[in-house]
Amino acid sequence: MKKFYHSLKKSTLFLFLLLGFFLQAQQEVNESYSNEVTQTFAGLNKNRVPHGLLLDFAMDFTDAEAFNGQLSDSTNLDRMTYTNLYHTMLMSRVRDVSAGFMLPQEFANTWEGYRRDNNDFDLNSPGDIENAVPTIVLSALYYKYSKIRNNALSQGDIAVQNNQYRDAFVNGQWQNPYENKQVFAVASPIQDIEGSVVDFLLPTEITMSNNLQAVNKIEMDADDGAGFRQLNLDQKTRVTYTSLTKEGIRDIVFKITLNNGQRLKSRTRIKFGDPQKQGLQNPPPIGKQAEIINSDKFYVIESEENFNGKTATGIVSINYAAGNTKIKKPLIVAEGYDPGIIVTPENIFGLSDIDDFIDPIDQILNSDLRDLLTVDSSQEYDIIYVDWLNGVDDMRRNAKLLKTIIEWVNEEKAANGSSEENVVLGQSMGGVIARYALREMEIENTDHETRLYVSHDAPHQGANVPYGLQYMARHARNEYVKAPILLNGVEALLPTIINGAAWFSQLQLEDFVTGFENPPNISFPSPYAVLSLADMPASRQLLINFVKSDYNLDNTVHNNWQDELENVGYPQEYGIRNVAISNGSECGQTQDLDSGDYLFRF
Structure with a gap:
């Protein structure tokens, strides 16, 4: 029965995708689908539709019928598919059915709120970093819905007149064209997570269902060899993987048992370990997030100064030089732009950490740089990696933090009997922050004790996005x-x-x-x-x-920022030397683009 309206829905969605890029308006709310579907189904008594949800009425953001509780190769869920599934069910409402639904943005923001609240690591000491365990906040949906049977028209259980569906009657008796269906899905907001120790949480508020009372229990098989365990709403369930495959992939299966004894399953796939190193180490390292990276020691440091009334906080990860257990010859590395606080709050170090600096160097064979920085027997520098807790914050605030860290490093090395001067390297945005911090220390007549500042592919003039x-x-x-x-x-x-x-x-x-x-x-x-x-x-x-x-x-x-940065200038005092490195092809190869070429065409 889907064929009559199927082509209309698919072509309408395609037009939205195609034409949306070329419309010029601040907010485009397309009502054509709503108007057309309302007209097409106007001849049906919506109160006769079981559960008030009719799949034929919905815009198909994804194939809802595929998620019927039976696992297949095509029904692994990620958040994108899950969100499209929820939107499909929301669009299937033929009357004002509200149980088990919330507005799309409210739903997305509620999920994000749970992610942030449950991964708001209270970092006050190295122990807090070492013991931090992320929480994967799940969302689940279970709906009973209906669809028009494929043979309903041929059997006379529904009529089509003037391109409208109409109820059919035989001898005054209404003919039921509907069949009952159900959909079950559970999804994780992320598919990659650092570490092999994790808590799972399924909040009641984002367990979306129009028939939750029919669910007897929810279980989870975390693919850790322990089989199914009960997953209680609003309670964390800890899972510890004692070993990982080369890619760190685990297939997490969720199962609901209904009061009538029926069991439905859903599956999502998550990579554990270190997403940046998947496939590089076999077997990959296991443990909590802080245990799997190349750091000998951690510190939580807050800036002594504030910017506009707020301080900045960061994690300092230290990888000591060969034979060292204290800071003596510092290489201070300021990380770049890191939106982890927004997109992956589960990962305490955000999207980049000290390993993202060390590993690329370590993979360079027969390299003086590798011998200097990463080979255990010959490493000369203590690598001090600065990880912003808010890597998208105002650069002036994180510069205050870097100043505090530089001063702390100077105090530490002096206490350890070292007079070695620092090397400060800033990667990408970190290069701009390091420039600002070092120069501000000079303006304040504070000796940064830095002999070399390295700007590594830093956008000192800004970033040009087309x-x-x-x-x-x-x-x-x-x-x-x-x-x-x-x-x-x-x-x-x-x-x-x-x-x-x-x-x-x-x-x-x-x-x-x-x-x-x-x-x-x-x-x-x-x-x-x-x-x-x-x-x-x-x-x-x-x-x-x-x-x-x-x-x-x-x-x-x-x-305004660029004017301020240019007025501050570059570090120039206390004998500092400035070096800039830009990423690119050492062979001078172009990107095969000419002026005026299409960057993207839809």
Whole structure:
């Protein structure tokens, strides 16, 4: 029975995707689907639709029928698919059914709130870092819904007249064209997580169902050899993997048992260990997040100065030189742009840590740099890696933190009887922060005891993200389709190109802003979280041209920051030497692009 309306729905969705990029408006709410589907199903008595959910009525963001509780190769869930599944069920409402539903943005933000609240690591000491265990906050959905049987029209159980479905009657008796279905799914907000010790949590508030009372119990097989264990709502369940495969992949299976004895399953796939090193070590390291990285010691340091009334905090990871157990010959590394606080709050070190600095060097064979920095027997420098807890914060605030850390390092090495001067290396945005911090110390007549400042591919003039990508990302964020039925008296607006919006935001803010040749892999977070990255203080400072949500350019933040940075200048006192390194091809090979070539075409 789907065929009659199937082509209309699919072509309408394709037009949304195709035309959405070229429309020019601050927020486009497309009502054509709502109007057409309402007209097409106007001849049906909606009160006769079981559960008030009719799949034929919905826009198919994904194939809901595939998630019927029976596992298959095509039903592994990630957050993107899960969100599309939820949106499909929300769109299937033929009357104001509210049980088990909330507005899409409210749902996304509620999930994000649980992620942040349960991964708000209270870091006051090295022990807090070493004992930190992330929480994977799950969301589950179980709905009973209906669809029009495929043979309903041929058997006379439903009628089509003037391109409208109509109820069918035989001798005054209504003919039931509907069959009952159910959908079950559980998803994790991330598919990569550092460490092999983790807590799972399924909050009641984001367990979405119109028939939760029919569920007797929820169980989880964490693929750790322990089989199924009960998963109680609002209670954390700890899982410790004592070994990992080379890629660290585990298939997590969830099972609900209904009161009638029926069992439904759902599966998601998660990589544990260190996503940056998957496949490099066999077997990969296991343990808590702090236990699997190349650090001999951790410190939590807060800036002594504040910026605009707020201080900054960071994690300092130390990898000592050969034979050292104390700081004597420091190489201070300031990390770059790290949006982990927004997109992966589960990972205490964000998207980059000391291993992301050490591992690439360690893989260079027959290298003097490798011998100098990473070979246990010949390592000369104590690597002191600065990990911002908020890697998208105002660069001036994190510069205050770096100043505090430099002063702390100087005190430590003096107490250890060392007069070695520092080498300060800033990667990407960290290079700009290091420049600012070192020069500000000089202006304040504070000896930074630094002989060499290395700017590693740092955007001192700002980051140039093409207008087209920014406009496309903004517009993608502003494209919605209106659900036909109100939810609790409120219009339900669903993002029509949620996947593309997330992809473009990741592309522009990691590939272009941070300058990574290969941007880090980010599991699909809330689209609202991803699309907020461009509005973060560091992003605004870096972006030479910034497109606001209303599509107007506003470069005020960048221009003011750039003026201030240029007035501060570069480090130049206490005998410091400045060196700049830019990423690129040592062979002088181009990227096979000519001026005016299409960067992206849809």
